[in-house]
Amino acid sequence: xxxxxxxxxxxxxxxxxxxxxxxxxxxxxxxxxxxxxxxxxxxxxxxxxxxxxxxxxxxxxxxxxxxxxxxxxxxxxxxxxxxxxxxxxxxxxxxxxxxxxxxxxxxxxxxxxxxxxxxxxxxxxxxxxx
Numbered sequence: 001x002x003x004x005x006x007x008x009x010x011x012x013x014x015x016x017x018x019x020x021x022x023x024x025x026x027x028x029x030x031x032x033x034x035x036x037x038x039x040x041x042x043x044x045x046x047x048x049x050x051x052x053x054x055x056x057x058x059x060x061x062x063x064x065x066x067x068x069x070x071x072x073x074x075x076x077x078x079x080x081x082x083x084x085x086x087x088x089x090x091x092x093x094x095x096x097x098x099x100x101x102x103x104x105x106x107x108x109x110x111x112x113x114x115x116x117x118x119x120x121x122x123x124x125x126x127x128x129x130x
Contacts, residue, residue, distance in 0.1 A: 001085070001086055001087070001088065001089075001092075001111055001112075001114070002043065002083060002084070002085055002086075002111070002112035002114065003083075003084050003085075003086055003089070003110065003111050003112065004081055004082070004083055004109075004110050004112055005082045005083075005084065005092065005095070005096045005107050005108070005109050006078045006080075006081045006107065006110070007047075007078065007079045007080045007081065007099075007101075007105065007106075007107055008076045008077065008078060008079065008105065008106040008107070008108060009079040009105050010104040010105060010106075012050060012051070012079045013051055013070070013071070013074040013075065013076060013077040014052075014070065015050035015051075015052060017049070017050060017052050019050050021047070025102065028100040029099075031100070032099055032100055033082075035098070036082065036084060036095065040085075041084045041085050041086055041095065042082065042084055043083040043085055044081075044082070044083040045080070045081065045082045045083065046080060046081060047079065047080035048079055048080055048081075050069075050070075050079075051069040051071055051074060051077045052069050052070040053069060054069040054071075055067065055068050055069065056069070056071065076106070083112070089109070089111065092109050096109050
């Protein structure tokens with residue numbers, strides 16, 4: 001099963017463009033990332049630029065409206081993620097619990113939909129012609 005572990009750092013919703021992480025914290029995180037890799041569960045990982053550099057596209061009657069960040073209504077925002085392969089939700093939670101996070105930071109663990117979970121009619125409509 002694939003799981004996305006999303007980092008929600010407190011205050012990142014207000015971070016200025018160009019905000020960079022603390023080098024010491026990056027070093028701690030790299031040790032953790034290495035442990036994920038050595039265990040064979042790491043599929044992908046990345047950090048994200050602050051929402052002050054983002055854009056949101058909302059739709060009304062199928063027409064897009066673009067809003068540039070920062071977003072006044074944002075109370076939390078994703079700052080980065082890991083994509084892992086785990087045997088169970090519990091294993092994914094165990095991995096997330098080992099992350100070297102700072103006080104008041106959150107990791108949200110969510111299972112990724114696999115195509116095999118969908119009914120045949122959905123799978124048929126989701127086929128992608130290469």
